[in-house]
Amino acid sequence: IATRTVKSKSEEDEEFHLEYINTAAIKTPELALMEVKKEIVVFSGVTNKMVELIGNMYVETKKSKIEKILKKIKKREENTDRLEIEIADYLSKVTEIELNPNESLRVRSMLSIVHDLERIGDILFQVGIELDKKADQGNWFTPDQREGLIALTLLVGEAITIMQSNLDEMWDKVDITLALEKENEINELQSKLRKKHLTSIEKRDYNIKSGLIYSNLYTLLERAGDHVMNVNEAVKGQV
Numbered sequence: 001i002a003t004r005t006v007k008s009k010s011e012e013d014e015e016f017h018l019e020y021i022n023t024a025a026i027k028t029p030e031l032a033l034m035e036v037k038k039e040i041v042v043f044s045g046v047t048n049k050m051v052e053l054i055g056n057m058y059v060e061t062k063k064s065k066i067e068k069i070l071k072k073i074k075k076r077e078e079n080t081d082r083l084e085i086e087i088a089d090y091l092s093k094v095t096e097i098e099l100n101p102n103e104s105l106r107v108r109s110m111l112s113i114v115h116d117l118e119r120i121g122d123i124l125f126q127v128g129i130e131l132d133k134k135a136d137q138g139n140w141f142t143p144d145q146r147e148g149l150i151a152l153t154l155l156v157g158e159a160i161t162i163m164q165s166n167l168d169e170m171w172d173k174v175d176i177t178l179a180l181e182k183e184n185e186i187n188e189l190q191s192k193l194r195k196k197h198l199t200s201i202e203k204r205d206y207n208i209k210s211g212l213i214y215s216n217l218y219t220l221l222e223r224a225g226d227h228v229m230n231v232n233e234a235v236k237g238q239v
Contacts, residue, residue, distance in 0.1 A: 018090075021039055029103050033094070033107070037110075044164045050076050050124040050125070051160060055157070056069055057132075058150050069128070073124065116227040123224040152190060160228055176235070180229070186222060193218045194218065
């Protein structure tokens with residue numbers, strides 16, 4: 001009642017709590033796993049918001065506002081850490097009851113999913129740190145670098161949206177073709193940015209420090225895309 005009555009003072013103050021899981025459901029594995037699935041969908045929404053915030057960092061020029069955005073990202077990264085632990089702990093209790101083969105596979109899939117979602121949160125926070133470092137050092141990206149990173153970030157955001165949709169479906173009926181296509185787009189763009197970056201470094205077309213941050217960013221974003229794909233595969237039971 002208190003949680004619903006007392007509103008969050010600000011977005012930074014926002015906490016994500018388990019809304020569906022309850023210990024009473026543990027005695028019925030099928031029901032318990034349905035509740036965990038709902039929590040995982042909410043969990044995935046946290047990573048989606050983090051990508052949106054990173055997009056805001058690219059276009060923000062004031063250091064104070066960049067730091068404020070980074071704090072919001074950090075808050076959500078901390079939430080992903082906690083959500084992984086709480087969901088994994090609940091699933092460990094579910095496994096204390098005799099499960100059928102299908103339920104056992106779903107538990108393994110869910111443990112894999114929450115781990116990958118937490119890793120996505122970690123990586124996106126690192127992206128935010130790199131962008132904050134760039135602002136702190138007074139470095140700059142060329143227009144091509146900025147456009148490339150924004151495009152790659154948008155693709156990762158689209159991949160996460162597809163992932164969310166798959167998580168919200170009946171898992172045994174999910175088609176991950178669209179997720180695979182988006183993963184390929186991410187890999188292709190990252191490879192293109194990397195090749196162009198190495199050529200520019202050889203020609204000494206731009207600042208080495210900003211170039212290092214730039215390469216760290218497209219590498220991190222591609223890695224986030226890998227974990228997003230891992231989630232889609234786990235939904236299909238490929239763990």
